[in-house]
Amino acid sequence: MAEANPELVSAYTGILKNIGEDPEREGLLKTPARAAKAMDFFTKGYKEDINDILNGAIFTEQNDEMVIVKNIRLYSLCEHHLVPFYGRAHVGYIPNGKIIGLSKIARIVEHFARRLQVQERLTRQIAEILEKALDTAGVAVMIECEHMCMTMRGVEKEGSSTVTSCMLGCIRDDHKSRTEFLSLVRNH
Ligand SMILES: Nc1nc2c(ncn2[C@@H]2O[C@H](COP(=O)(O)OP(=O)(O)OP(=O)(O)O)[C@@H](O)[C@H]2O)c(=O)[nH]1
Numbered sequence: 173m174a175e176a177n178p179e180l181v182s183a184y185t186g187i188l189k190n191i192g193e194d195p196e197r198e199g200l201l202k203t204p205a206r207a208a209k210a211m212d213f214f215t216k217g218y219k220e221d222i223n224d225i226l227n228g229a230i231f232t233e234q235n236d237e238m239v240i241v242k243n244i245r246l247y248s249l250c251e252h253h254l255v256p257f258y259g260r261a262h263v264g265y266i267p268n269g270k271i272i273g274l275s276k277i278a279r280i281v282e283h284f285a286r287r288l289q290v291q292e293r294l295t296r297q298i299a300e301i302l303e304k305a306l307d308t309a310g311v312a313v314m315i316e317c318e319h320m321c322m323t324m325r326g327v328e329k330e331g332s333s334t335v336t337s338c339m340l341g342c343i344r345d346d347h348k349s350r351t352e353f354l355s356l357v358r359n360h
């Protein structure tokens with residue numbers, strides 16, 4: 173595994189000191205390096221190129237029925253508090269001559285989740301990249317997450333969840349497509 177980023181390591185050493193801990197005690201000696209590597213992983217989306225995910229996984233196919241990948245587990249970091257929010261994404265689209273490898277839909281979710289986010293923007297970014305890459309007839313993304321900034325701190329509402337959606341093209345405009353998406357994702 174790559175070495176930890178030295179600036180991040182020293183920032184975490186500072187955090188340990190500032191919360192009243194002793195970074196020299198045995199249990200914490202490697203903690204700044206471990207935390208730096210963990211933070212690098214939580215934000216790995218910044219270093220990825222979306223084209224590496226998309227390239228080679230888009231195929232010509234004359235199918236115009238809705239495709240849905242649901243219950244894609246995601247973990248992200250709230251940009252306001254740097255604490256996790258996590259849950260599931262449901263992604264659907266209606267092709268318009270092109271389809272994408274199914275695993276790439278989960279990789280797209282991962283790409284945009286692994287950075288500092290708000291749930292609304294995450295939802296929209298996933299929908300917009302699919303629309304752009306596939307020139308879809310319609311796209312729908314629904315995300316349900318628990319925000320730890322609302323459960324383990326702040327308002328402390330354990331069990332509350334936030335649902336966001338972004339619908340584009342015919343799924344936004346056509347009542348039947350929208351209902352089809354909603355009924356398929358709710359049926360789990
Ligand atoms: N819309 C949106 N808000 C979020 C998201 N994640 C966290 N927040 C909210 O961001 C807001 C930040 O509000 P502030 O009043 O500046 O922060 P705060 O004093 O820590 O607020 P509390 O969480 O209410 O204690 C809070 O209401 C959070 O619930 C998100 O993904 N989307």
Ligand SMILES: [Zn+2]
Nearest residue numbers: 250252253321
């Ligand atoms: Zn937050």
